[in-house]
Amino acid sequence: MANQRAHTVTGRLTALVCITVLLATSARLSAALPAETDPAWTLRKEAGAIRVYTINQPDSDFKAFKAEAVMDVPLENLMAVMVNPQSCVEWVHNCSESYAFGDGHFHDRFAYSVNDMPWPVADRDYVLHIRTRGDRTSGEIIMDLNATPNRRDPVEGHVRVDRSDTLYRFVAQGDQTRMVWIQHTDPNGAIPGWLVNTLLVDIPVRSMEQLERVARTERYQDHRLIWNQDGELVGVEGNP
Template identity: 30%
Template sequence: MKPFLIFTLILSCFLTQAQDWELKKNKNEIKIYTRKSDTSEIKEYKAVMKVNSSMQKALDVITDGNSVFEWTHNTSASKTLSVISENELIIWIKNDMPWPVQDRDHISRLCIEQNENTIYIDLLPGPSGEMPLDDNCIRITNFKGAWIIKKVDPTTIEVTQRMYGDPNGSIPLWLLNSMLATHPYHSFLNLKDILEN
């Protein structure tokens, strides 16, 4: 099967699974949705916004592992670990958690597919051997997500992120699910500022 056909099928599935999303936050033209997972009590989230920017700029910012921490909420460090090809790379991110919860980190493999009007970035767990374990962090290894960057018109794009992750360890479920609206909202607010300036 041709790669673009696979990309189209994945994108189609992603866009049509919207009937059970619940809007949790709608502010500053950023919408945050959550929904129950089929396999866990942990919910997944979807963040959506339209910005005056270009697809290429959004792609460059989102995939720059060395600066992801600058706009991702409660993230103190990030790094590009390896560039496998122009469409695949490995990045590491450290997330700061509220006391007394232990900080988390994760390694992500980003796989990029694109055409003239859409960019799809698949997020999957990367190889843990790419970054030594930190005794002060718990490594997240069970997650999946995606970014979709769509051209709306010559000066506007729509940016969507969908993510599910099991943080491992003992985090109260109520705390975890409460963060699913605030964390992506602040990240998107920061990202919006970068993309529009």
């Protein structure tokens, strides 16, 4: 009987430790980026419908940015772009290479990409863990992209980014889509301050402008979002 009680206590303690670890891990993940509504965001640029804000990040010399806009394209078009592993080169400013790898699926996958940096700065490469979730009732889809640098070997001539966290939030508004893009990246190595400040503003503006153009092209038309019986997004279906 005493042994049974001991096993029960041990089991409960093990479960409690597991729950604590899971909660701590979730807290770290959610704390990686500042809240969208943080009052410390500072408006840096307005370009048409796009607004870009920056904010200081703890333990980093580099600011995070938030870009937001209402795009004149349906959510289905944008998601058709986002699930294409090669689409980074189509819309993300300075993205010169991108592809998926591993045995991932729609909700949980991995991608490798390269950012072409101006000479003499070395190009940066990213190994990203991408997670996607969506809710049919709210019309909201969220993508989290986090650097996982050790999942692929280093590439000669590139500097591997080991700290990068990105959140994309898409909300359907009829035939339009509201997009919020929050990102913090520590690019590693020496980069001139003027270049960092330029990238913080120029990358989201140029990229979101290009994303809207790309999402209107023929290859990203006639797609639809696939939801399960619980109203959770499970995929995007359309042109190959």
